[in-house]
Amino acid sequence: MKYKNFKDVKSWKNLQNRFLKLKNCDVRNLFTSNKNRFKEFSINFLDKMIFDYSKNIIDSRAMNILFKLAEEIGIVQEIKKMFSGSKINETENNSVLHVSLRNYKNKNGFLKDKNTELEIKKCFDKMKNFSIKVINGIWKGCTNKKITDIVNIGIGGSELGPQMINNALKDYKNHLNIHYISNIDNTNLKDVLDKINLETSLFLIVSKTFTTTETIVNANSIKKCFIKKFNNKNFINKHFFAISNNVKNSINFGICKKNIFKIFSWVGGRYSVWSSVGLSIMLSIGHKNFFKFLEGANKMDNHFYKKKINKNIPIILALISFWYNFFFNSATEVILTYSNRLNKFTSYIQQLNMESNGKNCDRNGKRITYNTSQIIWGGTGTNCQHSFFQLLHQGTRLVPCDFVAFVNGYDKKFEKHNIILLSNFFAQTKSLFFGNCDPFYRNKENIKKHCDKFYKKFYGNIPSNSIMFKKLDPISLGILVAMYEHKVFVQGIILNIFSFDQWGxxxxxxxxxxxxxxxxxxxxxxxxxxxxxxxxxxxxxxxxE
Known part of the structure; x- marks a missing residue:
């Protein structure tokens, strides 16, 4: 067989045996027996992010077996293949090179292909020059008015990523209004058209193939409205742009060649936010902040490429996820973002994870008989604490959690809000793991108040990872998104599936x-x-009717 199945490596049996020792363990003992547990089970990433995985039902021996399993499967070799440009997307005979977009300054030298480097630079220079013209009012519409609104027409990776990033980085936003049309439901189209003035709006039609039904139908409807109002097809050149790999289809639609921004064939939709698909981001936050976003991702790429398995954050995240998937039968994972700016983050990771790893055929062409991708869901704290947290605390299903938070808030005059928000972030991870049996805070008064009735009992043992940044800015957001991308990639290798297609x-x-x-x-x-x-x-x- 060309690719290894995790059940065929030596470590798999050892892992099964270790699980039998841990499955009924009292999680409190993991901390009481190891006073250095936090230090051993956390990683400080460049003093910008702390990754704490100590509140997991796992010990050092189990982690070491997982590291050995990753080594036996060949994780390091697979990482090198992706970064070097090997055609690891075998079902589509393509390389997977979104990491090279984040290395546009070629500081790390992952990719040796000079032609690709020049193409990337050319693409970013075009995006940069165009965004400067629009933001500074140099690019004007057909009636010689400055542009006020940008409408991104796309779906899936052509919409989820850009919208999530722009929402997260609202504090870096300029004067331009950014809108997204994705759904074929005409209410989405109508709601945006009701808000904008056609003569001061630009339309970015985002489709790699320029054949996506929802995108092309929405774009054609807008074009008809535009031509009806101005009765001049030549005016389209001032307002309509294609972000695509299909030049012919873009031109046939009516877009002039200079208004086409290239999507490279080796960029998958759910990994395309770093490419020309991110033009609406650059127009919203400016090219400097956009490149900082790429810089953050590049920092995580460098970590992922160079760090040893036992100190590699995306690999550890993937291995922990694998542990719960196969030994605790956890069908889902929840992502909880303690920042309202990240209220679209879970939807983005849903696509990234489930479109990548929701497969039933392995890389050797065999039907898979084990579970692959977990179902990803979640919400924003503290809102979700008042909805589905009841199930997490006292439900009958084990749901591993990722908590994401940022220490520093946005407006100092509302600092109290941020302190309350973060206190909930800390309290929830603690209470989920230890329940109300935590010896560190139990006393007679608390027992009477919280444990005197059976329905007040919290058993704990709900695992979580804590991912905490200093602040939410373009660099930290780039780090966060790239971290999850690489986690998903590693999961795919362990599961022995092709993560970069989506035939389903x-x-x-x-x-x-x-x-x-x-x-x-x-x-x-x-x-x-x-x-x-x-x-x-x-x-x-x-x-x-």
């Missing part, structure tokens, strides 16, 4: 095109589908 997205697209053609035939009763689909289609026809 295609089937529904194909069938929807077929049904769309059927729906255009009004009152057609002779449907060719199953009885459920046929029945729903008949109701559709009878109810359609």
């Amino acid at each position: 997205v295609e089937l529904g697209k194909t069938l929807s095109n077929d049904i769309y053609n059927v729906l255009k035939m009004n009152n057609h009763k002779d449907y060719k589908y199953d009885s459920s689909t046929n029945g729903l289609l008949n109701y559709y026809n009878s109810w359609k």
Whole structure:
């Protein structure tokens, strides 16, 4: 076999044996028996982030076996393959080089291909020059007015990433208003069109293939509105731009060649926020902050590439996730961001993780019989503490948690808010892990108040990772996103799957095109589908106004 299955390496049996020793352990003993547990189970990343994984149901011996398993599977070799440009996306015969976008200054020298380096520089220079013109009012619309609004038309990776980043970095935003249209539901389109003035708006049509149905239909609807208002197709050159790898389709749509920003073939959709897909980010926060965002990711890339397995944050995150997936049957993982600015972060990681690793076929072409990607969900603290935290604390399912927080808030006059927010961040990880049996704070008064009734009992043993930054800025956000990207990559290698394709997205697209053609035939009763689909289609026809 070309690729190793984790169940075939020597460490797998040792890991199974170690789990039998730990599965019913009293988690309090993990701390009482090791006074240096926090120091041994945490990593300070460049004095910008602290990664604490001490509140996990795992000990040093189990971690060492996991490190050995990663070594036997060949994690280090696989990392080098990706960074060097090997075609690790085998099902699409492509390299995976989003890391080279973050190394656009070529400080680390991961990639030796000078032509690719020049292409990247050319792309970023074009983005930079264009953003400067728009932000400074040099680029004007067809009526010679300055641009006020940017509309990003895309879906999936062409929308989730840019919107999440712009939302997170609102404190670095300039005067331009940024809007996103992704859903084919016309209310999304209408809501944006109601807010903007066509003569002072730019439209970024983001589609690698320039064939994505939702994106092209939305873009065509806007183009029709635009031409109807101005009655001059030449005005499109001042307002419409393509971010794509398909020049021909972009030009056929009506976009001039100079208005096309290239997406490289080796950039996957959910990894494209670092590329020209990030143009709406650059327009919102300026090129300097955008490049700082890339710089942060590059710092994590450097760590991921060079650090040993036992000190490598993304690898450790992936191994811990693997531990709960296979030994505690944890079907889900929750991400809890203690910053309202990151209220779209979980949705972004959902796509990153589940589109990458939601596969049922391994790299050797065999049907998989074990669980692959966990279901990712979550929310923002402290809001989610008043909704689903009840299940985390007293539910019957083990749900591993990632807590993300930032020490320094945004407005000093509201410092009290930040202190309360962070106190909840610290308290929740502690109470989830130790429950209300924690010997460090138990006393007679607390026992009477919190443990006198069976329904007040909190058993703890809910594991979590704490990821805490000094502040939320472009560099720290780049570090955070890249960290999760690399975690997902390592998970894919351990699971022995190809993480960089998404064939599961295609089937529904194909069938929807077929049904769309059927729906255009009004009152057609002779449907060719199953009885459920046929029945729903008949109701559709009878109810359609």
